[in-house]
Amino acid sequence: MPAVSELRSGKTHRDENFPVASFLIHPRHRALILAFYNFVRTADDIADHSTLAASDKLAYLDLLEAELLGKGDSQKEAVALRLALADRGMPPRHALDLLAAFRMDVTKLRYENWDDLIHYCRYSAMPVGRFVLDVHGESTATWPANDAVCAALQINNHLQDCGKDYRDLNRVYLPRDALEASGASVEMLGSQKASPQLLQCLHGLAVRNERLLDESKSFSAEVKDFRLGLEISVIHAFAEKIVRLLKARDPLSERVHLSPLELLFGSLSGMAGETARRAVGRRPVSKPAAGR
Incomplete structure (x- = not known):
């Protein structure tokens, strides 16, 4: 199984319809917001991947969730968000909700x-x-x-x-x-x-x-x-x-x-x-x- 980062579409926070961690947001919040964005964008790109089978998409989304929850360290986007959330003492609830949406996109x-x-x-x-x-x-x-x-x-x-x-x-x-x-x-x-x-x-x-x-x-x-x-x-x-x-x-x-x-x-x-x-x-x- 390749790293999930290899499945990214190439879209970044600068390509969205709305600002993501723009200069308006205080610098102390930007790193956490960008870690969240990179995790979510990776999961979204998996769900929208044009050649992956549905079963593979769901397996990758499960892998991201598992590593976000501390069960592994192979996927950098999940690890980065997990550490950033832990640094603030924040739970992963919102990222988990988004993973539920991406599973809906698949099914x-x-x-x-x-x-x-x-x-x-x-x-x-x-x-x-x-x-x-x-x-x-x-x-x-x-x-x-x-x-x-x-x-x-x-x-x-x-x-x-x-x-x-x-x-x-x-x-x-x-x-x-x-x-x-x-x-x-x-x-x-x-x-x-x-x-x-x-x-x-x-x-x-x-x-x-x-x-x-x-x-x-x-x-x-x-x-x-x-x-x-x-x-x-x-x-x-x-x-x-x-x-x-x-x-x-x-x-x-x-x-x-x-x-x-x-x-x-x-x-x-x-x-x-x-x-x-x-x-x-x-x-x-x-x-x-x-x-x-």
């Missing part, structure tokens, strides 16, 4: 409805934000807002990559009932351009995801750490820009990712807004939940 290729998709996000996305909050010593009272924005980020990603996920992995995160309600089929994801029915489904899901994102507008105000608040504001600004693209464009044939210039302006806008809000002590008001 579960379709989702029935929105609730089914949110359940997946509970393991695939929400633990990432919860981990960062724990690193900063924030209250668990911030988790509901975190969970909303993390799920929205995940669903943005599902919509952006829906064609690629279907073609490369036969994996479809678009809920079956949403496809059926629009008269769309899974097979339409294999086309170079979305049919009117599929486009209706995709835009409807983007609108629903925008409402989910609206629920997390108070998130940056709920955290005590100023630098983390800035990071959250930047992430939220990125997510809002992406969801606007997804409401108007076809992810099968049009660009639905942010350009470097858009990333720059989104960062500046998010930081400026959060700095101004904290200066005057104003708390953003979340819109009422609108039927997830």
Whole structure:
């Protein structure tokens, strides 16, 4: 069995849709966050590997979990995170939740409805934000807002990559009932351009995801750490820009990712807004939940 690092896709924290341990995060937290990211990215790449058999993927994920829990020292990503967590006296709970999501990626290729998709996000996305909050010593009272924005980020990603996920992995995160309600089929994801029915489904899901994102507008105000608040504001600004693209464009044939210039302006806008809000002590008001 080769080392799991040999199965990495080459994607790094600089290639994500959102900042990972950016300069906004205090330097004392960055090494731990990057150790967590490298562990998670390795596990994600295993689950998404194009040639590994499902049984081999699950065996590698089991190996990562075992070594994270101290049962071996052969996989550097697991060992590095285990030591970094031990140094802070933190449990591996959030990394274990993410491993559960990656096992779902291997064994579960379709989702029935929105609730089914949110359940997946509970393991695939929400633990990432919860981990960062724990690193900063924030209250668990911030988790509901975190969970909303993390799920929205995940669903943005599902919509952006829906064609690629279907073609490369036969994996479809678009809920079956949403496809059926629009008269769309899974097979339409294999086309170079979305049919009117599929486009209706995709835009409807983007609108629903925008409402989910609206629920997390108070998130940056709920955290005590100023630098983390800035990071959250930047992430939220990125997510809002992406969801606007997804409401108007076809992810099968049009660009639905942010350009470097858009990333720059989104960062500046998010930081400026959060700095101004904290200066005057104003708390953003979340819109009422609108039927997830």
